[in-house]
Structures are given as C-alpha cells and as structure tokens.
Amino acid sequence: MIAAESSPAAREEAERNALPFSLLYLRKDDTTSQRLAPESLKDLNINNIIESISSGNTTIESHLKNLLPDKESISYRQEIFRDLENKTTLKYILSFSKNIQYITKTKIRSKKFSNRNNEKILLLDLCNLYIDNINKLHEDLSSCFFQSDGLCKFNLYLSNYMSSTRFISLTKDTKELKNRILGIKYILKSKSNVVSVYPYKNEENYFLDLNKTFNKIIEEDSKDYIVEFTKSIEMNHIEAQILDLVMNLHPLIFKDLNGFYDRNSDFLDPTILQFEEDFNFYLSYVQLVSSLREIGLCFCYPDISYQKNVLFANNTFDLALALKSLKDKHPIICNDIDLNPDEKIMVISGPNQGGKTTFSRIFGQIHYLARLGCPIPGTEASLFFFDSIFTHFEKQETIENPQGKLRDELSRLRFIFENASSNSIIIINEIFNSTTLGDAISLAKFLIETIKSLDCYCAIVTFIEDIALMDKPIVSFVSSVHSQDPDERTFKIIKKPADGRAYAISIAKKYNLTYDLIQKRIKR
Numbered sequence: 001m002i003a004a005e006s007s008p009a010a011r012e013e014a015e016r017n018a019l020p021f022s023l024l025y026l027r028k029d030d031t032t033s034q035r036l037a038p039e040s041l042k043d044l045n046i047n048n049i050i051e052s053i054s055s056g057n058t059t060i061e062s063h064l065k066n067l068l069p070d071k072e073s074i075s076y077r078q079e080i081f082r083d084l085e086n087k088t089t090l091k092y093i094l095s096f097s098k099n100i101q102y103i104t105k106t107k108i109r110s111k112k113f114s115n116r117n118n119e120k121i122l123l124l125d126l127c128n129l130y131i132d133n134i135n136k137l138h139e140d141l142s143s144c145f146f147q148s149d150g151l152c153k154f155n156l157y158l159s160n161y162m163s164s165t166r167f168i169s170l171t172k173d174t175k176e177l178k179n180r181i182l183g184i185k186y187i188l189k190s191k192s193n194v195v196s197v198y199p200y201k202n203e204e205n206y207f208l209d210l211n212k213t214f215n216k217i218i219e220e221d222s223k224d225y226i227v228e229f230t231k232s233i234e235m236n237h238i239e240a241q242i243l244d245l246v247m248n249l250h251p252l253i254f255k256d257l258n259g260f261y262d263r264n265s266d267f268l269d270p271t272i273l274q275f276e277e278d279f280n281f282y283l284s285y286v287q288l289v290s291s292l293r294e295i296g297l298c299f300c301y302p303d304i305s306y307q308k309n310v311l312f313a314n315n316t317f318d319l320a321l322a323l324k325s326l327k328d329k330h331p332i333i334c335n336d337i338d339l340n341p342d343e344k345i346m347v348i349s350g351p352n353q354g355g356k357t358t359f360s361r362i363f364g365q366i367h368y369l370a371r372l373g374c375p376i377p378g379t380e381a382s383l384f385f386f387d388s389i390f391t392h393f394e395k396q397e398t399i400e401n402p403q404g405k406l407r408d409e410l411s412r413l414r415f416i417f418e419n420a421s422s423n424s425i426i427i428i429n430e431i432f433n434s435t436t437l438g439d440a441i442s443l444a445k446f447l448i449e450t451i452k453s454l455d456c457y458c459a460i461v462t463f464i465e466d467i468a469l470m471d472k473p474i475v476s477f478v479s480s481v482h483s484q485d486p487d488e489r490t491f492k493i494i495k496k497p498a499d500g501r502a503y504a505i506s507i508a509k510k511y512n513l514t515y516d517l518i519q520k521r522i523k524r
Contacts, residue, residue: 021153021154021157021271021274021275022150022274022278023080023150023151023154023274023275023278023279023281023282024063024077024278024281025068025073025076026072026073026076027073029069030068030069030073031066034067034069034387034388035065035066035067036065036067036368036388036389037390039391040364040389040390040391041065043361043364043391043393043427043429044361044364044365044368044389044391044427045318045320045321045361045365046320046364046365046368048320048323048324049064049319049320049323049365049369050064050065052288052320052323053284053285053288054284055284057280057284059277059280059281060280060281060284063281063372064281064372066372067368067371067372068371068372068373070385071304071306071385073373074304074370074371074372074373075373076148076149076150076373077150077372077373077374078301078373078375079147079148079149079150080148080150080151080282081282081285081286081301081373081374081375082147082148082301083146083147083148083151084282084283084286085286086144088144089141089144089146089151090283090286092137092140092141092144093137093141093279094283095136096133096136096137096140096276097276097279097280097283099129099133100130100133100268100272100273100276101276102129103126103129103130103133103268104268104273106122106126106233107123107126107268109233110122110123110233110234113234113235114234114240115234115235115240115243117240117243117244117247117254118234118235118240118243119261120257120258120260120261121181121243121257122233123260123261123264123265123267124174124177124178124181124257124260124261125178126267127170127174127264127267128174128175128178130267130268131167131170131171131174131175134158134161134162134167134272135162137158138158138159138162141155141158154275157271158272161269161271161272167269170264170267173260173263173264174260174264177253177256177257177260180253180256181253181257184246184250184253185200186198186199186200186246186249187199187200187203188242195238195241195242196245197242197245197246197249198249199249285374285375288323289375291326292322292323292326295325295326295332297317297322297332297334297377298315298377298378298379299375299376299377299378300375300376300378300379300380300381301375301376302366302370302376302378302381302382302383303381303382303383304370304382304383304384304385305382305383305384305385306385308341308344308384308457309341309382310338310339310340310341310382311337311338311339311382311383311384311457312336312337312338312339312380312381312382313336313337313362313366313376313377313378313380313381313382313383314336314378314379314380314381315334315335315336315378315379316334316335316336316337316362316366316376316377316378316381317332317333317334317335317362317377317378318332318358318361318362318365318377319365319369319377320361320365321358322377333355333490333491333492334377334378335355335359335362335492335493336495337362337363337366338495339457339475340475342472342473343472343473343474343475344455344456344457344458344473345448345451345452345457345458345459345460345473345474345475346360346363346458346459346460346475346477347460347462347467347468347474347475347476347477347498348360348459348460348461348462348477348478348479348493349461349462349463349464349465349468349476349477349478349479349498350478350479350480350493350498351479351481351489353489354479354480354481354489354490354491354493355479355489355491355492355493356461356479356493357429357430357461358491359459359461359477359479359493360427360429360459360460360461361427362377363425363427363459364389364391364425364427364459365377366378366381366383367383367384367386367389367425368389370383371385371386384423384425384457385423386423386424386425386457387421387423387424388419388420388421388424388425389424389425389426389427390416390419390420390424390425390426390427391426391427391428391429392409392412392413392416392426392427392428392429392431393428393429393430394429394430394431394433395408404434405434406432406434406435409431409432409434410443413431413447417450417454420454420456421454421456422454422455422456423456424454424456424457425456425457425458425459426451426454426456426457426458426459427458427459428447428458428459428460428461428462429460429461430461430462430463431447431462432444432464433463437464440464441464441466441467444462444464444466444467445466445467445470447460448460448467448470448474452473455473465498468497468498469497469498475495476495476496476497476498477493477494477495477496478493478494478496478497478498478499479491479492479493479494480492480493480494
C-alpha cells in the first residue's frame with residue numbers, strides 16, 4: 001500500500017503545531033521537574049510568596065512550584081528576565097498579551113451567543129484584530145535587541161509564522177471578507193413596531209443635511225446631550241433580526257462568511273497562545289520586583305554552582321516580609337550571608353525576637369527562587385545548586401499527636417536524614433526546647449555530627465550556643481542589639497562567634513516579668 005503524500009500546507013501546519021517552543025522551559029521534559037514538600041514551602045513562607053505572585057492564577061502557581069533541573073535551564077530564564085527589564089520591550093509584549101487575552105476570552109464568550117450569525121461576524125472581527133496584533137508585535141520586536149535565547153527563538157518563530165501559508169491565507173481571507181461586509185449598504189425603515197430592511201438603490205443620503213442642521217443647534221447650545229450607550233459584543237434581539245434580514249439581501253457574502261467560520265474557527269496559533277501564557281509568569285514576577293525596587297530594595301541574578309565553593313548573598317532580605325511591608329509600611333532590614341568553602345553549617349544564635357528565624361528563611365528562599373531562574377533579593381550572590389530543601393520548624397503539641405513533642409521532633413529529623421543528600425539544604429529552627437538543657441546539648445551535638453557526615457549546607461537557629469563554638473564546618477552568626485540599648489533589636493545578623501548574651505532580661509522587663517516585679521505583684 002502506498003501512503004498518500006500530504007500537501008505542503010498540511011506538512012507546514014503539522015510542523016508548526018509540533019514546534020516545542022516554550023518561553024519558560026529550555027526542554028520539554030523540564031515541566032516534570034521536582035517540587036519541594038508543602039511543609040517546607042510553608043515553613044519558609046514561600047507559599048505566601050507564590051500566592052502574592054500568582055494572584056490566583058493556577059498556571060503561574062504551578063510554574064512557581066516547579067524547580068528547574070539544571071544550570072542551563074536557570075540561565076535560560078534569567079536571560080529572558082534580563083531582556084524584560086527593558087521597559088520598551090516589556091511594554092510591547094504586555095500590549096500584545098492584553099489583546100490576545102481579550103481575543104481568547106471574547107471567542108469563548110461568543111460560543112454562548114443565542115444568535116450563531118452574531119458569533120460568525122464576531123469571529124471575523126477577532127481574526128482581523130489578531131492579524132493586526134501579530135503584525136504590530138512583529139514590527140515592535142524588530143526594533144528590540146534580545147540577548148536571551150528564548151526571546152530570540154520566539155522572534156524567529158514569529159517571522160516564520162507570518163510568512164507561513166496558514167497566516168498569509170488567513171490574512172487574505174479576513175481582509176477581503178471584512179471589506180465586502182463593510183461595503184454592504186441597505187435601507188432601514190422603522191414605523192410603529194415594524195422594522196423593515198430594503199436593498200440600497202442609490203437613494204439620496206440625508207446624513208449630510210441632518211448633520212448640517214444639528215451642527216447649528218450644537219453651536220447655539222453648548223450643553224452636552226450625548227448619551228453613552230452600553231457597548232456589548234452580543235447583539236440584542238432587534239439587531240440580530242436586522243442582521244438576518246440583511247443576510248437575505250446578500251446571500252453570497254454571508255455564504256462566504258459561513259465558509260470562513262468553518263475554516264478559521266481555530267485561527268489562534270497554539271505557539272502564540274503558549275508564548276502569551278508563559279509571558280504572564282515573567283510579568284507577574286517583574287511587576288513584584290518593580291514595586292519593591294521602588295522602595296529601595298535590590299534584586300540580582302545569582303551565579304549558580306554545582307560545587308561547594310564560596311557561597312554568599314549581599315544585602316538580601318525576606319521576600320515574604322518585603323511583600324507584606326508594601327501594605328503595612330514596615331522597614332525591611334537587609335543582611336549578608338557569607339560562607340567560605342570550609343563553612344557549611346550556620347549556627348544562628350542571639351537574643352529572642354532578633355531576626356534569627358527570618359535569617360534562616362532567607363537562606364532557603366533565595367536558593368529556592370534561584371532554582372526557578374528568578375531574580376533574588378540582594379545586590380550580588382553566588383549560590384549552590386541544591387537537590388532539595390528540608391525544613392524542621394517547631395510545632396505545637398496537640399492532643400492528636402500522642403507521642404509527645406520531643407519524640408515527634410526526633411521522628412521528623414530521622415525522616416530528613418534518611419532522605420537528604422550531600423547536595424541538600426537543611427534548615428532547622430528552635431528544637432529540643434521540650435527537654436532539659438543537658439539533654440538538649442547532647443542531642444544538638446549528635447545532630448551536628450549527623451549533618452557533618454552528610455556534608456550538606458545547613459542553617460540551625462538555636463538557643464544552645466555550645467554548638468556554635470564547635471569547629472568548622474560550623475560557623476556562627478549572631479543576631480545583634482543596639483549598642484546603647486539592649487532592649488532595641490537591630491535585626492542585623494552578624495557573622496561572629498557566639499557571645500553568650502541572650503538579653504532575655506530586656507524582654508522580661510518589657511512584659512513586667514522580672515523576679516522583682518513578680519514579687520511586688522504577689523505581695524499586693
């Protein structure tokens with residue numbers, strides 16, 4: 001049996017629809033990459049960041065939970081972000097995106113019209129708007145200079161699409177049929193409750209006389225009597241019946257409209273639609289970054305390394321808190337993270353409510369955002385390509401959990417150590433509070449030895465300063481207070497040896513809970 005040979009147009013259509021282009025992913029398989037556990041997203045407040053960026057868009061939310069598989073994929077996104085920092089480029093694509101969204105939503109809405117002819121007329125208008133926007137985008141992007149592989153690929157695709165048989169045919173059919181319908185003339189007569197439509201036979205046009213007469217009235221009375229009618233893309237029952245009558249007067253034109261509808265009901269190119277959808281991921285994040293830059297915060301594109309070399313992030317901050325500050329106007333404190341090649345375990349100690357937990361969250365957040373290929377908080381950074389982030393944050397005891405707080409903590413730690421690798425990041429916040437100090441120190445030292453054997457990066461927030469004094473790969477970070485007033489927290493985390501000062505007395509004074517004050521209250 002001899003297979004039938006497909007036409008050039010059919011082959012072109014198949015190749016176009018099969019084009020594996022994505023503005024988000026370097027390779028098609030990247031969309032099935034790994035995700036962090038929901039508990040870790042919650043502990044690090046990354047779920048709040050995702051919620052703020054996605055604004056309820058489930059597609060964007062899904063991409064924000066999908067970690068990229070390698071450095072090449074990260075660089076692919078970073079380059080696109082850099083290109084979109086050009087305000088002109090962003091403006092051009094944003095305008096195109098809004099129009100494509102309008103076309104898509106209107107097309108879906110038209111399927112519910114009670115009058116099918118209304119839908120067919122509207123499809124012609126949408127095709128015309130689509131063609132004009134494709135031409136406008138191509139003209140706009142021709143004046144832009146792209147460094148990213150992603151936008152260069154799309155620009156090339158757009159040029160090839162515009163020269164395709166499909167697009168050329170769509171343009172020709174749309175413009176010709178649009179001009180024919182715009183050229184239709186008819187006589188409309190309305191008497192009592194009857195509306196009649198007749199063929200136009202070069203009758204006298206009274207519009208010029210009417211316009212001339214009413215212009216005199218307008219000049220004499222400057223009051224504006226114009227009433228704005230509600231615009232609707234769906235015809236009312238009177239308009240629909242008039243259209244049916246006009247169609248009877250011009251059957252050939254509207255027969256061609258039926259054929260046009262049948263051929264072009266799926267006129268939207270799949271790759272163009274995918275581009276528009278992918279662009280909105282970048283737009284959401286760029287708008288977030290822009291709003292924070294306006295209040296003086298910085299973002300950068302981190303270098304990513306597979307090796308445990310120098311790791312640092314300068315002037316970085318908690319993105320979840322920064323987004324919250326846009327509403328409550330609280331100042332955001334920036335900190336530096338700096339680890340030498342032989343420093344892998346950060347032990348963060350110091351006074352309560354001094355920003356220790358926030359600092360540990362920053363470490364997780366910036367690595368997570370870097371794995372998405374997004375700009376991260378800070379002026380400059382070099383980060384590690386991790387395989388997963390494991391978190392262990394304090395949980396309140398509940399009746400539903402009969403095994404007790406300490407046993408629950410140890411059970412969760414066991415899970416981490418059974419699943420973590422040397423390429424993982426572990427973040428532990430305030431554990432072993434439910435046992436004696438001596439037991440807590442012994443457990444903490446055993447914890448440190450286990451992490452050392454994994455040879456992975458780790459951030460530990462703790463009140464047990466003994467472990468901060470241990471040798472490398474441990475390095476101590478301490479939350480600081482104001483030099484003149486220990487009651488005042490600076491929220492700056494400094495890389496220095498633990499000093500043994502918890503400043504707990506200042507908190508006790510704040511809430512009238514010192515020994516002397518309690519004694520006075522008892523004697524009353």
